[in-house]
Amino acid sequence: MPANLPPQYFIAERKYRAAKSPQEKIAALEEMLMIMPKHKGTDKLRAALRRKLSQLKNTLEAARKKGKRGLSYYIEKEGAGQVAIVGLPNVGKSALLAKVTKAEPEVADYPFTTRVPMPGMMHYEDVQIQLVDLPALSEEYIEPWVGDILKRADLLLIMLDLSEDPLSHWEKILNLLGKFKIAIAGLDKEVPYGWMVKKTVVVANKLDVEDGEEILEIFQGLWKPKLPFVAISVKKAINLHLLAQRLYEALEVIRIYAKAPGKKPDLERPFIVKKGKTVLDFAEKVHKDIAAKLKFARIWNEKLKGLRVERDYILQDKDIVELRT
Ligand SMILES: Nc1nc2c(ncn2[C@@H]2O[C@H](COP(=O)(O)OP(=O)(O)O)[C@@H](O)[C@H]2O)c(=O)[nH]1
Numbered sequence: 001m002p003a004n005l006p007p008q009y010f011i012a013e014r015k016y017r018a019a020k021s022p023q024e025k026i027a028a029l030e031e032m033l034m035i036m037p038k039h040k041g042t043d044k045l046r047a048a049l050r051r052k053l054s055q056l057k058n059t060l061e062a063a064r065k066k067g068k069r070g071l072s073y074y075i076e077k078e079g080a081g082q083v084a085i086v087g088l089p090n091v092g093k094s095a096l097l098a099k100v101t102k103a104e105p106e107v108a109d110y111p112f113t114t115r116v117p118m119p120g121m122m123h124y125e126d127v128q129i130q131l132v133d134l135p136a137l138s139e140e141y142i143e144p145w146v147g148d149i150l151k152r153a154d155l156l157l158i159m160l161d162l163s164e165d166p167l168s169h170w171e172k173i174l175n176l177l178g179k180f181k182i183a184i185a186g187l188d189k190e191v192p193y194g195w196m197v198k199k200t201v202v203v204a205n206k207l208d209v210e211d212g213e214e215i216l217e218i219f220q221g222l223w224k225p226k227l228p229f230v231a232i233s234v235k236k237a238i239n240l241h242l243l244a245q246r247l248y249e250a251l252e253v254i255r256i257y258a259k260a261p262g263k264k265p266d267l268e269r270p271f272i273v274k275k276g277k278t279v280l281d282f283a284e285k286v287h288k289d290i291a292a293k294l295k296f297a298r299i300w301n302e303k304l305k306g307l308r309v310e311r312d313y314i315l316q317d318k319d320i321v322e323l324r325t
C-alpha cells in the first residue's frame with residue numbers, strides 16, 4: 001500500500017464501496033483522486049482509479065444513450081391524419097380517447113395518470129382520424145418525447161376545461177408549448193425564428209358541469225383567437241360528432257373513391273389525399289405505373305357524372321375517380 005494517504009481519502013474510499021449507483025461511484029472516485037497526494041508512491045493507485053473512473057463513465061454514457069432511445073415513442077400515422085391531444089392534467093384527454101375510440105386509456109380524477117402516448121382511431125363518416133393521448137403538459141416537467149410527438153402530429157387538439165378557468169388553461173398551454181418551440185397557427189403573433197407552427201383545434205370539455213354553459217359564454221367573450229373551436233362534454237357525449245367534423249376539416253384532406261373502368265367504385269375505403277391535389281397526384285398514390293401512363297380521368301360527384309378531366313384537375317372531397325391509361 002502506498003504511504004501518506006490522508007484520512008479523508010479513506011472516508012472517500014468507504015463512500016466508494018458503499019456507493020449503489022454508478023453516479024455515486026464516479027463522485028467518490030473523483031474525490032479520492034482529488035485528495036490523493038501526487039508522488040511516486042501513489043502513481044499506480046492513481047492510474048488504477050483513473051481506469052475505473054473512465055470505465056464507469058463509459059457504461060453510464062452507454063446506458064444514457066440506450067435509455068434515450070427507449071424513451072422515444074413513435075406513433076405510426078394512420079387514417080385521415082394524426083391529432084395529438086394537448087392539455088393540462090385532468091381535463092378529460094384520456095376520457096375523450098376512451099369515449100370515441102377503441103383504445104382503453106386510464107381515466108382517473110387524479111393527475112398524471114397518462115404516462116405513455118396512446119393512439120386510437122375516431123370515426124368520422126367513412127374515414128378514421130387518429131387521436132393520440134399524451135401525458136398532460138405541466139409546469140414541472142414534460143418528457144422530451146412529448147415534444148417530438150407534438151411536432152410530428154398533423155394537428156393539435158388543445159383541450160380546455162369548463163369546470164376550471166379555460167382562459168388561464170389556454171395561456172398556460174401556449175407557454176408550455178413554447179418550451180418545445182411550438183407556436184399555434186393563426187394567432188397573429190410573431191413566431192420566433194426556428195419555431196414550429198402547428199394547426200390547432202381548440203376544445204372546451206365538460207360542458208355538462210354546473211355553470212358549464214355560463215363559463216363557456218364568458219370564455220367566448222374574452223378569448224379572441226379565430227381558431228376552430230368546439231365545446232363538448234365527453235361524459236354526456238355532447239358535440240362529439242361536431243368535434244370529429246372540425247378535426248377532419250382542419251386536417252385539410254379529402255376522400256377519393258377509386259373506380260376501375262367498367263366497374264363499380266370502391267366506396268368502402270376512400271383514399272386520403274391532401275386538399276388541392278390533382279388527378280395525377282392521386283394516380284401516383286394509387287400506383288407509380290398508373291401515374292406514368294395516365295392519359296385522363298373521369299370524375300363522378302354530385303354535379304359531375306363521368307366528366308372527362310385532364311391530369312391537372314384539382315380533386316374535391318368525395319370525388320369518384322376513374323384513372324384512364
Ligand atoms: N363532468 C365531466 N367530467 C369529465 C368529462 N370528461 C372527463 N371527465 C372527468 O375528468 C377526470 C379526468 O379525466 P381524464 O380523462 O383522466 O383526464 P386527463 O388527465 O386529461 O387525461 C375524470 O374524473 C373524468 O371522469 C366531462 O365531459 N364532464
Ligand SMILES: [Mg+2]
Nearest residue numbers: 093094113114
Ligand atoms: Mg390522461
